[in-house]
Amino acid sequence: MSRAVRPALVGAGVLALASLTFWAPTFWVSIGIQALIFAIFAMSLDLLLGYGGMPSFGHAAFYGAGALGCAWIWLRHPGIGFLPLAAACIGIAALLAVPIGALSLRVRGVYFLMLTLAFGQMLWGYAYQAPREVLGGSDGLIGVGRPPLDLVQNLDQGLWLLAGLSPRGVAVRDFYNLTLVVAVVVLVILLLLVRSPFGRTLEGIRENEHRMRAFGVPTFRYRLAAFVVAGALAGLAGALATLFNGFANSGSLYWTNSGLVLIAAVVGGTRSLIGPALGAFLVLIVQDALSSFSQRWPLLLGAIFIGFVLFLPGGLAGLGRLSRTLTVRP
Amino acid sequence: MQTQALTVRFGAVAALSEVSLDVAAGERRAVIGPNGAGKTTLFNAITGDLRAGSGGIRLDGHDVTRLASWRRARRGLARTFQRSTLFPELSVAENLGLAVRARLGGGWCFLPGGGGRLALEVAERLQQAGLAAQAGRPARTLGHGEQRSLEIELAMAAHPRALLLDEPMAGLSGAERRLALERLRALPRDMTLIIVEHDLDAVFAIADRITVLDHGVVIADGSPPAVRADRLVQEVYLGRPA
Numbered sequence: 331m332s333r334a335v336r337p338a339l340v341g342a343g344v345l346a347l348a349s350l351t352f353w354a355p356t357f358w359v360s361i362g363i364q365a366l367i368f369a370i371f372a373m374s375l376d377l378l379l380g381y382g383g384m385p386s387f388g389h390a391a392f393y394g395a396g397a398l399g400c401a402w403i404w405l406r407h408p409g410i411g412f413l414p415l416a417a418a419c420i421g422i423a424a425l426l427a428v429p430i431g432a433l434s435l436r437v438r439g440v441y442f443l444m445l446t447l448a449f450g451q452m453l454w455g456y457a458y459q460a461p462r463e464v465l466g467g468s469d470g471l472i473g474v475g476r477p478p479l480d481l482v483q484n485l486d487q488g489l490w491l492l493a494g495l496s497p498r499g500v501a502v503r504d505f506y507n508l509t510l511v512v513a514v515v516v517l518v519i520l521l522l523l524v525r526s527p528f529g530r531t532l533e534g535i536r537e538n539e540h541r542m543r544a545f546g547v548p549t550f551r552y553r554l555a556a557f558v559v560a561g562a563l564a565g566l567a568g569a570l571a572t573l574f575n576g577f578a579n580s581g582s583l584y585w586t587n588s589g590l591v592l593i594a595a596v597v598g599g600t601r602s603l604i605g606p607a608l609g610a611f612l613v614l615i616v617q618d619a620l621s622s623f624s625q626r627w628p629l630l631l632g633a634i635f636i637g638f639v640l641f642l643p644g645g646l647a648g649l650g651r652l653s654r655t656l657t658v659r660p
Numbered sequence: 661m662q663t664q665a666l667t668v669r670f671g672a673v674a675a676l677s678e679v680s681l682d683v684a685a686g687e688r689r690a691v692i693g694p695n696g697a698g699k700t701t702l703f704n705a706i707t708g709d710l711r712a713g714s715g716g717i718r719l720d721g722h723d724v725t726r727l728a729s730w731r732r733a734r735r736g737l738a739r740t741f742q743r744s745t746l747f748p749e750l751s752v753a754e755n756l757g758l759a760v761r762a763r764l765g766g767g768w769c770f771l772p773g774g775g776g777r778l779a780l781e782v783a784e785r786l787q788q789a790g791l792a793a794q795a796g797r798p799a800r801t802l803g804h805g806e807q808r809s810l811e812i813e814l815a816m817a818a819h820p821r822a823l824l825l826d827e828p829m830a831g832l833s834g835a836e837r838r839l840a841l842e843r844l845r846a847l848p849r850d851m852t853l854i855i856v857e858h859d860l861d862a863v864f865a866i867a868d869r870i871t872v873l874d875h876g877v878v879i880a881d882g883s884p885p886a887v888r889a890d891r892l893v894q895e896v897y898l899g900r901p902a
Contacts, residue, residue: 525772527761534758537747544707544745545762545818546733552767 340604347510351503359506365614366509367570370516372594372606374563379592380600381524382556383536384435387443387588388450389564391430392423394583396565398457399423401471401578412508416569423565424558426453431557435550450588457580470579474572509570513607516563520603523559532556593631597638599645608646661706661737661822661852666715668698668705668876675701676876678715683869685720685821688853690867692860694896698876699856700742703824706854707739708732719822738820742827742856744807748800752791752810755799756782759817781817789813790839805836812843822852829859841865864888872896 350362371393378384399422403415434445457465465471523529535542535549542549572578581587590613598609613631620627642648661683668676676698683689691699704710706717708729716725724732747755760781761767766774786792789809794802799810808828815823828844829837841862847853857863863870863884870887872880880890887893 522771527766527769527774530754530758531761531767533750534747537749538745540709541741541745541747541814542758542762543728543730544709544733544739545759545814546730547762547767548728548730 336604344510344514348507351506356502359502361614361618363502363506363509363574364571364618365611366506366513367567367574368591368594368610368614369607370513370570371564371567371591372598372610373516373520373603374560374567375591375595376600376603376606377520377523377556377563378560379595380602380606381529381536382532382553382560384553384557385439385443385592386434386446386557386560387585387592388430388434388446388448389560389591390583390585390587391446391450391453392427392561392564393568393571393587393591394453394457394578394580395426396420396423396568397572397578397582398465398471398568398580399565400569400572401474402465404474404572405471412573415573416512416566419565419569420562423568424562426565427558427561428554431554431561435553435557447585447588450583451585454580454583454585457583460580466579470577470581472577474576474578505574509574512566512570516566517603517607520563524603528552528555593635597635597645599647602645602647605645605647612646661854662718663702663706664716664718666702666705666717667713668701668710669713674876676705676712679873679876679878680715681871681878681881683822683852683854685852686850688855688866688868690863690870691854691856691873692858692863692870693873696875697873699873700826701876702873703739703826703854703856706732706824707737733818736819736821737824738815738818738822739824740811740815740826740828742830744804744811746799746807746810746814749798751796752799752802753782753786753795755810755814756785756789756817759814760785763818785813785817788816804831805833805840808832808836808840809843816847820851822854823847825853825855825857827857828855829857829862837862 347362347366351359354362371389375386375389378386378389396419400415400419403418404410430446430449434442434449437445460466462469524533531542531547531552535547535552539549568578568582571582591610594609594613595606596609597612598607599605612634616631616634617627620630638645661681663679663681665678665680666676667674667678679698679702681689691702693699701710705712708724708727708731712725716723718724719732719735719737722735724735727735747758750758757775757778760778764778783792786795789812791802791806791810791813794806799807802810808830812825812828815825825844829840832840837859844853844855844862844866853866855863855866867884869882870880870884871878872887872890872893874896879896880887880893882890
C-alpha cells in the first residue's frame with residue numbers, strides 16, 4: 331500500500347456516504363445521520379485519548395452540554411440559523427470544559443478517568459433533577475423544531491450550494507447532507523490540528539511529559555487546550571443530535587454515553603481519527619441492527635470490544651497496517 | 661547558579677541538608693559522592709522536578725525557588741537524566757524536533773507547516789550527535805550509547821545557559837566513554853556545566869571545581885587537586901584509608 335492509498339480510501343468513503351441519499355431508504359439515511367454524529371463525537375475523543383493520552387470517561391458531559399444547550403437555545407429562539415446555533419453550542423461545551431479540564435488534568439491515568447466520570451455524573455445528576463422549566467428534568471427538553479426545513483432557510487446559502495442541494499428537499503436527506511459536511515469539516519480540522527506544531531507538542535507530552543517540561547514547555551496548558559477543543563467538538567455533535575431528534579434530555583450526559591464513545595474509539599483504533607469514526611459506525615450499526623430483534627445487543631458489542639482489544643489492538647484502522655505486514659516482507 | 665541552604669526531606673530522611681552551592685557563570689562544576697549521597701535529588705531540586713523543603717535557588721541572580729520546572733527551563737536551565745528520558749515511540753528526528761520547537765516557540769500554531777528552519781536545525785543536530793543514519797528510527801530501538809548521545813543533544817537543543825548532566829557516562833563502553841568525554845569537553849565554554857558522574861577520570865578531566873556530597877551534606881568543595889588531597893573525601897568516597 332502506498333502513501334496515497336489512505337487518503338484515496340477516505341475520499342472514496344466520503345463519496346460513498348455522500349451518495350447515500352440518492353439510493354438508500356430513509357431508515358438507513360436516519361441511521362447514517364446518527365452514525366455521522368457519533369463519528370464526530372468519537373473523533374473528538376480521539377484527540378484526547380489517542381493524541382493526548384488522556385483517557386476521559388466523562389466525554390458525554392460535553393456532548394450532553396451541547397445537546398441540552400442546543401434545545402435550550404432553540405426553544406427560546408425558534409428558527410435560529412444553524413451556524414449561530416452551532417457556534418453557541420460549541421462555546422457552551424468549551425466553557426464547561428475549561429473548569430472540568432483544569433481540575434481533572436491535575437491527575438493522570440485512572441485518576442483522571444475517575445474524575446472525568448465523576449464530573450460527568452455530577453452534570454447528569456444536575457440535569458436530571460433540574461427544575462422542569464430550566465432543563466426539562468427527566469423528560470428533557472421536547473419540541474425542538476424538526477430542524478431541517480426551518481434550518482434550511484436560515485442556513486448560509488453557501489453551505490447548501492456547496493452540497494449542491496435545493497433547500498426544498500426531504501428534511502431527513504437534507505439533514506444528512508448537513509451532518510456529513512460538518513463531519514468532514516471536523517475531520518479536516520482535526521487532521522490539520524494533529525499535524526500542526528500544537529499537535530506534535532501534544533504528542534510529545536503524551537510520550538514524555540516530564541521531558542517536555544524540562545524543555546520549558548507549559549504542558550498543563552497544552553493538555554487543557556486539547557481538552558477544551560475535544561469538548562467543544564463533542565458539544566457540536568450533541569447539538570446535531572438534538573436537531574435531528576427534536577429533543578434533548580439528561581440521558582445524553584449519562585456515563586453510558588461516555589462508555590459507548592470510548593468503545594467506538596478503541597474498536598476503531600485511536601491515533602488515526604478515521605479509526606474512531608469507523609468504530610462509531612460499527613457500534614451504531616450493531617446497536618441499531620440488533621436492537622430491533624434482541625435486547626442483548628450490548629452483549630455482542632462487548633464481545634466485539636474484547637475481540638478487538640485482545641486480537642487487534644490497532645482497531646479497524648489497524649487492519650490496513652496488519653494486511654501490509656502480512657503481505658509485504660522486507 | 662546558586663543554592664542557599666537547600667534542604668529536601670523524604671519523610672524523616674533528609675536527602676539534602678543545607679546544601680549551598682555557588683557555581684559561577686561559565687564554570688564547570690562536578691558533584692561527586694557515593695550512591696545515595698543526594699546528587700540526583702540536588703539536580704531535581706535545582707530544576708524544579710522536586711520542591712525544596714527549605715532554602716533557595718537562584719539563577720542568574722533571580723530567585724527561582726518557587727518557579728515551576730518549565731519556567732526554570734525557559735530561563736536557560738537544561739538537564740539530562742541518569743536514565744535516558746527520551747520519546748521512545750517517536751523517531752530520533754522527531755525527538756530532536758520537539759526539543760528544537762520548544763526553544764523556537766510556535767507550539768501554539770494550530771495549522772501544519774512552518775518547519776523549514778526546524779528541519780534544518782534537526783539535521784544539524786543529528787550530525788552533531790552522530791545519529792544522522794538513525795534519524796528515522798524510533799528512539800527505543802537505539803543502542804544505549806546512542807540513547808545517551810541523543811539525551812545530551814536534546815538538552816543542548818534548548819541553547820541552555822546552564823546544563824545539568826546526570827551521569828552522562830553511565831553504562832558506556834570504553835570507546836564510547838572517550839567519545840562522550842570529547843563531546844563534553846567540546847561543549848561551549850560560556851555555558852555553565854554541572855555534572856554528576858561516577859567516572860572520576862572524566863570528572864577530573866572536565867571540572868574546574870568539585871563538590872563532594874555525602875548523606876546529603878557537602879563535605880568538600882574545591883579545585884580538583886584540593887579535593888583529591890582532602891582526607892575526608894578519601895575516606896568516604898575514594899575508598900582509601902586516611
